[in-house]
Amino acid sequence: MSCSENDGNILMVSKEQLESSSTDEGSCSGSSTGGGTVNLKKGPWTTAEDALLISYVQKHGEGNWNAVQRHSGLLRCGKSCRLRWANHLRPHLKKGAFTTEEEQFIIQMHSKMGNRWARMAALLPGRTDNEIKNYWNTRVKRRSRAGLPLYPTKVNLQTSDENQLIQSATELSSGNQQNIGILPGTINGTLELRFLPHKANPGPPPYPPHFSDIPVTAMPSHGLGYYTRSFLNPQGDHAKQTWESETSFPGCHFGLNSMVPAFEDLSSLNSEPVYLNSGIGYPHDPDPESKKNLASFICPIPGNHALSNGNFSSSRLLPGAVKMELPSLQSTEADYNDWNTSASLFTSSYDAVDSYIQSPENVSVQSDCASPKNKGLLEDLVQESKAISIGKKQSLEKSFDDTMTGSSTVKLEEIRDPTSPFCQSAVSLFNECNPINRSTYNESSTFKAPMGEYFLHLTFSSGTQRDVNVGSAGSAKQDKCAPNLPDFLRPDVLLGSGWFIGNSRSAIDSISGPLDENLREDLVPGPAGISSMASLESYPWTNMPRVCQMSELQ
DNA sequence: AACCCTGCCAACCGCTGCTAT
DNA sequence: AATAGCAGCGGTTGGCAGGGT
Numbered sequence: 001m002s003c004s005e006n007d008g009n010i011l012m013v014s015k016e017q018l019e020s021s022s023t024d025e026g027s028c029s030g031s032s033t034g035g036g037t038v039n040l041k042k043g044p045w046t047t048a049e050d051a052l053l054i055s056y057v058q059k060h061g062e063g064n065w066n067a068v069q070r071h072s073g074l075l076r077c078g079k080s081c082r083l084r085w086a087n088h089l090r091p092h093l094k095k096g097a098f099t100t101e102e103e104q105f106i107i108q109m110h111s112k113m114g115n116r117w118a119r120m121a122a123l124l125p126g127r128t129d130n131e132i133k134n135y136w137n138t139r140v141k142r143r144s145r146a147g148l149p150l151y152p153t154k155v156n157l158q159t160s161d162e163n164q165l166i167q168s169a170t171e172l173s174s175g176n177q178q179n180i181g182i183l184p185g186t187i188n189g190t191l192e193l194r195f196l197p198h199k200a201n202p203g204p205p206p207y208p209p210h211f212s213d214i215p216v217t218a219m220p221s222h223g224l225g226y227y228t229r230s231f232l233n234p235q236g237d238h239a240k241q242t243w244e245s246e247t248s249f250p251g252c253h254f255g256l257n258s259m260v261p262a263f264e265d266l267s268s269l270n271s272e273p274v275y276l277n278s279g280i281g282y283p284h285d286p287d288p289e290s291k292k293n294l295a296s297f298i299c300p301i302p303g304n305h306a307l308s309n310g311n312f313s314s315s316r317l318l319p320g321a322v323k324m325e326l327p328s329l330q331s332t333e334a335d336y337n338d339w340n341t342s343a344s345l346f347t348s349s350y351d352a353v354d355s356y357i358q359s360p361e362n363v364s365v366q367s368d369c370a371s372p373k374n375k376g377l378l379e380d381l382v383q384e385s386k387a388i389s390i391g392k393k394q395s396l397e398k399s400f401d402d403t404m405t406g407s408s409t410v411k412l413e414e415i416r417d418p419t420s421p422f423c424q425s426a427v428s429l430f431n432e433c434n435p436i437n438r439s440t441y442n443e444s445s446t447f448k449a450p451m452g453e454y455f456l457h458l459t460f461s462s463g464t465q466r467d468v469n470v471g472s473a474g475s476a477k478q479d480k481c482a483p484n485l486p487d488f489l490r491p492d493v494l495l496g497s498g499w500f501i502g503n504s505r506s507a508i509d510s511i512s513g514p515l516d517e518n519l520r521e522d523l524v525p526g527p528a529g530i531s532s533m534a535s536l537e538s539y540p541w542t543n544m545p546r547v548c549q550m551s552e553l554q
Numbered sequence: 555a556a557c558c559c560t561g562c563c564a565a566c567c568g569c570t571g572c573t574a575t
Numbered sequence: 576a577a578t579a580g581c582a583g584c585g586g587t588t589g590g591c592a593g594g595g596t
Binding site for chain 3: 044063064065066078079082083086115116117118119129130133137
């Protein structure tokens with residue numbers, strides 16, 4: 001009853017064939033196609049219908065389901081088509097029974113989310129909400145008949161870390177920020193922010209294997225990508241101060257360590273320049289209060305350094321940026337490769353960065369921008385690091401043929417503020433993705449956030465890994481920005497919350513993965529007063545705390 | 555062999571939220 | 576602001592298969 005593109009043979013079906021197939025009375029509400037109302041078929045799909053639908057999606061991409069009938073002759077309503085595609089025909093669907101791990105995950109997530117099938121499905125790649133729903137309903141029936149509790153005891157015996165983290169992330173994802181404070185104080189493990197863009201259009205949609213398992217370099221060449229930010233939780237006084245009522249979080253760190261290849265592997269990515277902060281970028285949020293632009297934080301322009309002086313550099317802009325629009329993640333394969341590359345960047349460890357410094361030839365850092373002076377962020381990072389490491393306070397001045405700002409001069413100033421644990425430098429992870437000076441941008445321009453799902457990837461000290469969908473941005477349909485990411489994803493919140501940033505090492509962690517524990521011991525406290533969500537107002541986008549200082553790593 | 559129960563699966567329905575007009 | 580169209584979500588139903596009696 002199924003027919004997927006995996007079969008390899010798309011059946012060509014004539015309208016006559018279709019119409020000769022059994023049809024039921026009834027329709028999704030009828031459909032008028034010029035001449036009159038067409039009774040749409042209901043009931044099980046035939047192979048011929050599947051083939052038609054697949055053919056349609058291959059040509060036109062997903063979405064616009066109501067047009068399927070018009071264009072393909074399928075006598076099905078849009079809803080039915082969408083359902084059929086999503087549940088049966090789309091690529092990379094897992095079939096078969098749930099694995100034990102999946103079952104446990106469902107149980108765990110249901111205990112936190114309730115019947116949010118679609119959200120759970122988003123966390124279980126290859127599985128559909130319908131499958132999960134069916135599984136759960138069956139389980140409910142079975143257990144109620146057996147007189148068993150809905151949730152096994154072990155769910156309740158999960159560590160408070162996991163429970164609270166998952167719950168908090170879940171709450172955050174549903175807009176409840178009241179308990180955000182729970183997070184920093186109770187988790188032991190790794191937290192990553194991952195981005196799963198919407199599918200390339202009309203290419204195959206991005207339905208990855210389990211997030212934790214997929215190496216970036218193994219991702220398909222288009223349609224799927226992660227954008228990962230990871231953060232180091234401060235262990236210093238600041239954190240204790242802020243979260244002292246919570247349990248401690250020894251060894252808590254936020255890093256990228258499970259899904260990405262080692263930095264050394266980057267040498268194999270010789271086809272693409274490498275940047276520490278590649279990815280898709282967005283100009284500054286014209287409205288700091290607006291949640292609509294939150295995505296800009298996680299979507300830095302590749303190598304784009306927004307600097308505290310209001311200028312920003314652009315080491316490598318994706319084509320779309322030229323138009324001051326987000327290069328849509330569903331745009332080109334080339335764009336997508338950027339994502340792969342950018343994600344790979346975050347696999348680097350601090351050691352890898354160091355080794356890179358020593359052997360830059362290991363990684364091809366190039367710029368495909370017009371100006372040969374354009375530098376990738378990694379290069380900037382390294383340069384600055386070198387400069388700082390030799391104790392010279394210097395400004396790095398670069399001219400960029402910046403396609404977004406026009407030619408601009410960018411000063412990468414090393415500014416040290418001893419009173420602030422937040423570093424400030426040109427390589428500030430957040431600055432670069434959060435252009436400071438609004439005047440830099442044409443506020444009337446259209447900026448697009450990357451469409452897709454955003455996940456918090458939680459890695460617990462026990463090794464357990466979970467992905468929590470924390471929001472989505474954009475819609476496949478409109479190809480425009482409509483992010484509804486929770487506020488906690490804002491850099492100012494992340495920073496201010498005291499989650500991540502203690503000092504430069506945290507930033508390095510954030511870009512290069514977990515550090516050696518010895519290094520982590522040296523974390524310095526974050527600033528008081530910006531330790532909670534309350535800081536959200538006090539830290540507008542235009543007043544972002546600094547994040548890292550490469551020199552402090554030396 | 556017939557019947558029943560159960561699990562599984564597929565699909566439909568109604569509702570909601572978003573977007574465009 | 577109101578409305579319509581659309582996509583998506585969650586609840587529900589119905590059919591089928593397999594196992595037990």
